[in-house]
Amino acid sequence: MPELPEMETYKQQLHTILAGKRIIDTDIQREKSINVASDLFMKELNGAVIIKIDRRAKHLIFHLSTGKYLLLHLMLGGWMYVGTDQDAPKRTKQITFTFDNVKLYFIGLRLGYLHLHNKQTLEEELADIGPEPLENNFNIDSFQELLEGRRGMLKTTLVNQHVIAGIGNCYSDEICYEAYLLPDRGLDELSKEEKEKLYSAMVSVLTNATQLGGYMENPLYKGDQLTGGYNDHCLVYDREGMECNRCHSKIIKTEISSRKTFFCPGCQK
Template sequence: MPELPEMENYKILLNQKIAGQTITEVQINREKSINLNPVLFIKTCHHQKIIDINRRGKHLLFHLQNGQTLLLHLMLGGWIYYGTEADKPKRTVRKKLYQSIKTILQKGIQHGGYMDNPLFKDDKLTGGFNALYQVYHREGEKCNRCGSIIKMEKISSRKTFYCPICQT
């Protein structure tokens, strides 16, 4: 499931590959995925040069020569589970957590995220963060910090990996 590092990576790679290119064909596989009449959508996009690609959250924005913007969303979401009000971390813990998340996201972006499938044939960046996992997808392995065995639990049908010593 693409998260922020993957979306930022896609933005960078797509800018390198297709910014400045002209859209030569428009194919709509699912009419529900566009918010225009299909004929108008094709007319709006066809033969337009892609000026730039930006990212806002998990959306990719393709800016076209005619001033229109195509918005791409991969229809996958992320969320944070806190549990009850009493389970929420205190303010100092939240600040430290925020800084840690920010650092990890920046490293994820720098190393191309975790997705296994490259964006294009010679893409060597996508998935580079996999080798840097500290706990994610390492259930049953030793924690790099304390040597304890990493555990996995399902929370709201999502897998959560953690070290029972370092992260409790």
């Protein structure tokens, strides 16, 4: 599932390509992917200009010239492609936007969605999401305060969108590894120094992953050299049985609260 770095990469690239462009036509092949009737959705979208694209947690927010918003969550298996029918992937597209010279294809939205909102309903939808971990005002003091008195394991806390926004399976494991901490450690067991390491690891991993384009393998457009660049830089995620780069122990895969989890038993404590 795309996480903060993947969605931030999408946001930055899509804003560059699509901001200021008018939606000429909308094609909906799966009505379950939207939250209103198809004819109303197309009426609201056709002729609207995409003013800008923002990200909140694992969501993208398309600001429309009509004053409405599109809220996208790709969920598991969802991705996007910008191009033409000639170079687009040979996959089923649930929704397609046509612009003057390109199309935006939403692919794999079997669990994901693209919902139309006004300002009030958008704010209500996003109201219970935790702070953005890379925001300038979310510093070590904010992080310590956020964890104060909280119980539970590192893994389940990091992926809890009500606590911290945008972190999922992959980066929770990478963050724990970077901090030398086992993902099943209890928050109430962590020392102040370990929490400081955890915060530093979170910022470092998410920043690096975003700069490298995240781990999504599918390119956003023909010739895309950024998207998926982090895929070869994961140090524990999906590396079961491979050697740890630090201590050469074998990476282990387990499950924590039904989530696949990867860690090094040698150097994570």
